[in-house]
Amino acid sequence: MLNIVIFGAPGSGKGTQSARLVEKYGLNHISTGDVLRAEIKNGTELGKTAKGYIDNGQLIPDALMIDILASVFDSFKDSKGVIFDGFPRTIAQADALKAMLAERNQEVSVMLDLEVPEDELMVRLIKRGQESGRADDNEETIKKRLAVYHNQTAPLIDWYKKDGKYSYIKGVGTMDGIFADICAVIDKL
Numbered sequence: 001m002l003n004i005v006i007f008g009a010p011g012s013g014k015g016t017q018s019a020r021l022v023e024k025y026g027l028n029h030i031s032t033g034d035v036l037r038a039e040i041k042n043g044t045e046l047g048k049t050a051k052g053y054i055d056n057g058q059l060i061p062d063a064l065m066i067d068i069l070a071s072v073f074d075s076f077k078d079s080k081g082v083i084f085d086g087f088p089r090t091i092a093q094a095d096a097l098k099a100m101l102a103e104r105n106q107e108v109s110v111m112l113d114l115e116v117p118e119d120e121l122m123v124r125l126i127k128r129g130q131e132s133g134r135a136d137d138n139e140e141t142i143k144k145r146l147a148v149y150h151n152q153t154a155p156l157i158d159w160y161k162k163d164g165k166y167s168y169i170k171g172v173g174t175m176d177g178i179f180a181d182i183c184a185v186i187d188k189l
């Protein structure tokens with residue numbers, strides 16, 4: 001199985017590039033943000049819990065997120081591979097992902113770090129908020145999410161380097177150019 005962690009700050013293009021990877025390689029896709037937004041829309045207990053964190057730009061507690069991830073992963077049958085989009089976001093989540101995959105005789109094939117400068121992220125997220133109406137894409141919450149990214153999520157770059165899975169992807173340029181860079185890495189695996 002091809003297990004790809006697509007990594008990067010909010011607004012780095014993880015969702016856009018994931019959709020293309022799904023189409024090209026026939027992979028399953030887990031976006032933890034999408035899972036949580038669906039729970040909120042459906043008014044579930046989980047959705048109610050998640051909303052408070054999301055609206056405040058904070059992360060959902062690890063234990064909850066890890067359970068959700070394992071149950072979505074196990075719902076895929078005869079999968080060619082999975083794209084993890086928006087997970088892991090903390091060291092505890094990366095440890096848990098490694099353990100969960102090992103229990104299933106699997107491992108992460110590669111971590112793709114889509115790097116985009118902060119001023120560009122801000123512009124993209126404000127534009128996305130205007131177009132999609134996503135509640136957390138407003139200036140105040142975006143700033144909190146970027147701070148959370150730097151403090152809690154960016155340390156995963158070193159974690160994956162040490163694990164030998166890290167791959168840098170320049171996240172600015174054309175969507176096609178970025179996708180070609182990603183495919184070049186995957187095709188070498």
Ligand code: AMP
Pocket residue numbers: 010032033034036053054057058059060061065085086087088089093136145
């Ligand atoms: P995203 O769509 O990936 O930008 O996620 C939107 C929001 O959902 C984040 O700001 C967090 O509040 C929450 N979220 C998504 N994925 C995770 C995760 N792996 N761990 C904790 N919170 C998450």
